[in-house]
Amino acid sequence: MKQTIHDVEGTMEEKAVLVSLVTNELKRTDFSSEYSLQELVNLAETAGVEVLETMVQNKESADTKWFIGKGKVEELKMMLTELGGNTAIFDQELSGAQVRNLEEALDVKIIDRTQLILDIFAQRAKTREGILQVELAQLSYLLPRLSGQGKNLSRLGGGIGTRGPGESKLEMDRRHIRERISELKRQLQEVVRHRTLHRERRKKAGIFQVALVGYTNAGKSTILRQLTNADVYVENQLFATLDPTSRSLELPGGKEIVMTDTVGFIQNLPHDLVAAFRATLEEVCEADLVLHVVDSSSPMRSEQMKVVGDVLQELGAHGKEQITVFNKIDLCGAAELEMLTADSDSVRVSAYNNADLERLTFAIQEKLLGDTKTFRIPADRGDLIAKLYRIGDVLEQEAEEESLLFKVRVNADDYAKSGYMLTAYELDRTAVPSQNAEDGTGTVEVFDR
Ligand SMILES: Nc1nc2c(ncn2[C@@H]2O[C@H](COP(=O)(O)OP(=O)(O)OP(=O)(O)O)[C@@H](O)[C@H]2O)c(=O)[nH]1
Ligand SMILES: [Mg+2]
Incomplete structure (x- = not known):
């Protein structure tokens, strides 16, 4: 079911015209602009936005002030008025100045592709980890775009989702945002530490x-x-x-x-x-x-x-x-x-x-x-057994009368470092590196206690 998303100020639903600028540079990338625009439609709908119309402009390069050409801005304004749109979403990333200029000229909310994706992430984040990460991404995006102008700042920060950085945070100035970013990074380090511990436990097992x-x-x-x-x-x-x-x-x-x-x-x-x-x-x-x-x-x-x-x-x-x-x-x-x-x-x-x-x-x-090898090691060769543990993960071991059988998932690098001295004890030697079989280092080492 389609979600109803309200903007930060009230209960208005987003009705948007989607705009893509095709420049010579963009033409060289892999994705066609039509596909990219279709993907933007999907992204907007995912965020709960009603897509009214799409618009494409072909232009040599982006306009530093307006992103699209001034004439196209006029056309977009007419289209928004005619269709009753309150938002324009751009398929490329805009600079803070471009957002402000477009907002002034069109008097609608301006969103770029990056912000749209960040908004979807903000709506989706459920766990503490996800929420922290999204907030960090949003503030990192916001920081270089702050103009210090209240209205624009609130629009920039507001995004589409109700779970943007949040209204209270919109009041934050640069210094506060920097502090918050450091705090988020610190908390995320904790998350990383926990995850690492979990993984290590699994690895050990x-x-x-x-x-x-x-x-x-x-x-x-x-x-x-x-x-x-x-x-x-x-x-x-x-x-x-x-x-x-x-x-x-x-x-x-x-x-x-x-x-x-x-x-x-x-x-x-x-x-x-x-x-x-x-x-x-x-x-x-x-x-x-x-x-x-x-x-x-x-x-x-x-x-x-x-x-x-x-x-x-x-x-x-x-x-x-x-x-x-x-x-x-x-x-x-x-x-x-x-x-x-x-x-x-x-x-x-x-x-x-x-x-x-x-x-x-x-x-x-x-x-x-796949790269599992089986070794038969004399039971009294503790030194070789210790080496086995260094060349990979011992998956299974089985005792025979005077020897032990080990099934090992061999790490190629570690095996190389060990000088292949264990190859003489391998049961199926088809995978033995040829240069080693020739120079015989394996056998020499084996008898060298
Ligand atoms: N016909 C068909 N549909 C599939 C198959 N695998 C997945 N789908 C459908 O594709 C859609 C996306 O599947 P998900 O498993 O949510 O995809 P995902 O990669 O986890 O996507 P995100 O979490 O959004 O990155 C769902 O509607 C699935 O039912 C498949 O083998 N055949
Ligand atoms: Mg998934």
């Missing part, structure tokens, strides 16, 4: 962590729900999920993992938001495996995948083990299906098909436990 990432609306929460019966919010809307949810799940071989669903990404995700959501997004950086969920049926599939790749890069999580989960294949035609890459790092699924989900869990298992 040998539980793998798997993070679901992807463009908003790709089906991340659906996959988590279908796999774990988790009571998570699934909705055909942008940014349905804001706060991370973790659920444990047993892989086909019996190994327990924890899967975390988190906030979706979107093109031009506000930088302040990514920075503020570090605590939440750290789950992705710390995961043993990242599942990149893709809406395969989207015409913008590859562009969306690129956005996700870029955000992962920004977070420093791009080098993680990854499986691309091409979701929603039930909505794809044969031609679309053919275009999806098929390799060992990707799985095609429909989140509502159990057989597909089972294949997904096997793929996860393969990725997590």
Whole structure:
């Protein structure tokens, strides 16, 4: 059901004209301006705004004063009057001065894409962590845009949602905002500390962590729900999920993992938001495996995948083990299906098909436990056993008469650092690095106590 959103001053519902400026520079980006504008319509509707009309201007570059050309401002004014609009939403980020000038000229509320996304986040935030992060993002966005003029400030801060920084905070001056930002950062450090402790506990217990990432609306929460019966919010809307949810799940071989669903990404995700959501997004950086969920049926599939790749890069999580989960294949035609890459790092699924989900869990298992080696170590070689623990995670051990069998998930880097001296004790030696087998360092070291 559509939410009714009131602005900070009263009970007026937002009726908006959406405006996009297409400049030469923007033409070079991956997303077409039409798609971007359609996405802006979805974002506005998600925020509870009634979209009256959309408007596009093609222009060499943005106007520093008005953003769009002065003539277009006049046209927009007429359109707003005619349709009874009280808000103009721009598909790009505006400067504080542009917002003020447009407000003066049009006498309606001016919102840009960044602020709209921040508003949706503010409406969605439920947990303490989410609320802190959104407030931090909003204030970081607001600070450089303050003009010191009461009316404009209140409009800037007000946004669309009732849960913007809040009316009382609109009175805050720069100094107070800076202080509040420091305070929020301090509180978020606490959150990070708690999360780290949680993760470390899981790590100690040998539980793998798997993070679901992807463009908003790709089906991340659906996959988590279908796999774990988790009571998570699934909705055909942008940014349905804001706060991370973790659920444990047993892989086909019996190994327990924890899967975390988190906030979706979107093109031009506000930088302040990514920075503020570090605590939440750290789950992705710390995961043993990242599942990149893709809406395969989207015409913008590859562009969306690129956005996700870029955000992962920004977070420093791009080098993680990854499986691309091409979701929603039930909505794809044969031609679309053919275009999806098929390799060992990707799985095609429909989140509502159990057989597909089972294949997904096997793929996860393969990725997590794939590089598992078994070693037979003489029972009296405590030194070698100690080394085993240094090259990876010992998953299982079994006593034989005079030796011990260890199943280890080997970390390639640590194994290399150890000089491969354990290779002589490996049961299946097919994966032994060749340069080492040749120079024989393994055998030399083994007898060197
Ligand atoms: N047909 C079809 N619909 C799907 C599939 N997976 C998810 N959906 C639908 O896609 C919509 C979005 O799903 P969510 O799971 O909320 O997506 P999300 O990635 O968590 O989205 P955000 O939390 O907004 O980032 C919902 O309406 C789901 O029912 C699928 O495999 N096939
Ligand atoms: Mg979700």
